[in-house]
Amino acid sequence: AQSVTQPDIHITVSEGASLELRCNYSYGATPYLFWYVQSPGQGLQLLLKYFSGDTLVQGIKGFEAEFKRSQSSFNLRKPSVHWSDAAEYFCAVGARGSQGNLIFGKGTKLSVKP
Amino acid sequence: EADIYQTPRYLVIGTGKKITLECSQTMGHDKMYWYQQDPGMELHLIHYSYGVNSTEKGDLSSESTVSRIRTEHFPLTLESARPSHTSQYLCASGGGGAGFGGETQYFGPGTRLLVL
Numbered sequence: 001a002q003s004v005t006q007p008d009i010h011i012t013v014s015e016g017a018s019l020e021l022r023c024n025y026s027y028g029a030t031p032y033l034f035w036y037v038q039s040p041g042q043g044l045q046l047l048l049k050y051f052s053g054d055t056l057v058q059g060i061k062g063f064e065a066e067f068k069r070s071q072s073s074f075n076l077r078k079p080s081v082h083w084s085d086a087a088e089y090f091c092a093v094g095a096r097g098s099q100g101n102l103i104f105g106k107g108t109k110l111s112v113k114p
Numbered sequence: 115e116a117d118i119y120q121t122p123r124y125l126v127i128g129t130g131k132k133i134t135l136e137c138s139q140t141m142g143h144d145k146m147y148w149y150q151q152d153p154g155m156e157l158h159l160i161h162y163s164y165g166v167n168s169t170e171k172g173d174l175s176s177e178s179t180v181s182r183i184r185t186e187h188f189p190l191t192l193e194s195a196r197p198s199h200t201s202q203y204l205c206a207s208g209g210g211g212a213g214f215g216g217e218t219q220y221f222g223p224g225t226r227l228l229v230l
Contacts, residue, residue, distance in 0.1 A: 034218070043120075043204055043221035044157075090157070094217075101147075101172075102219060106156040 002027040004093050006105035013081050014113045021076040021108050023065075023091030032094035033074040034102065035065055039087045047089075050074065061085070086112045117141070120205050120222035127195055128230050135190045135225045137205035145208035145217060146188040150174060150201050151224075157204065163188055195229045202226050 003026045013019055025031060032051055036044040048059025055067040065076045074091060088109050092102040118139040127133055139146065144165040149157040149172075159172030163182040177199070178192050188207075192199055204224045208217035 036221075041224070041226070043223045044206075046218060046220065049218055101159060101162065104157045107154070109154075 002031060002093050002095050002103050004091050004103055004105035006089075006091055006108050008108045009106070010109045010111065012111040012113060015083050016080050019076075019078045019081045019085070019110070021089050021091075021110070023074045023076065023105060024072055025074065025091075025093045026072065027093060027095060029095075030069065033065075033067060034092040034094070035059065035063070035074070035076050036090045036092065037061075037087045038090065038107075044090060047076070081110075081112055083112045083114065086110055118205065118207055118220055118222040120203075120225050122225060123223060124226045124228075126228045126230065129194075129196055131195050133192050133195055133227070135203055135205075135227070137188045137190070137222060138186050139188075139205075139207040139220075139222075140186060141207055141209060141220060142185070143207035143209040143217075143220075144185065146182065147206040147208065147219060148172070148178075148180060148188070148190050149204040149206065150176065151204055152201050161190065195227075197229045200227060200229050 005024045034049045035047040038044045047063050048057045050057045050067045057065050063078050088107045090107045091105040094102045121136045146163045148161040150160050151157045158174035160176040161180040163169050202224050205222040206219040208219045
């Protein structure tokens with residue numbers, strides 16, 4: 001069965017600094033991979049997704065993620081963090097051949113220092 | 115504009131009451147989902163639907179029930195609310211799939227439920 005691990009529960013970065021949020025998955029084949037962001041009291045917004053092809057995926061708000069099959073990872077990056085990026089970030093994996101159901105990680109809370 | 119809506123956004127209710135959480139989408143998606151999310155925790159799938167008259171239970175056991183009579187509408191009902199049902203409930207719809215599986219899920223704003 002597939003699973004998702006986000007090792008960092010809480011990360012604090014300074015505004016303007018670079019960011020990398022880690023995501024590791026467990027799945028026997030190449031999965032579908034997603035990153036979502038959730039602001040307090042809100043639903044989840046899709047940042048980016050990987051289905052196939054280029055392993056470096058560009059998303060909204062200046063985010064990107066890189067799929068590394070050998071490391072079973074799909075880390076999210078941003079070169080310069082803005083205060084408005086403070087939120088909870090969820091990585092999710094979907095199995096190919098599934099009915100579209102996703103498995104979510106426990107999330108990483110991002111705080112941004114001025 | 116295509117979107118997904120949830121009402122109410124917040125609900126405080128007493129034990130034993132029957133409640134229905136509404137979810138509607140104008141995205142034309144066949145697939146819809148209900149998740150339960152406790153603070154600081156991951157999302158747990160409690161119900162999903164592949165289309166009209168299709169409903170399935172998710173990975174997390176739930177005392178709630180759902181119905182799918184219309185494509186755009188996927189309400190969740192608790193017949194008798196209890197304090198253990200206090201949580202955030204997120205509705206999503208899925209579309210744009212890359213073949214079998216892989217649909218992107220789009221989320222509503224959520225309903226925060228507090229059962230006293």
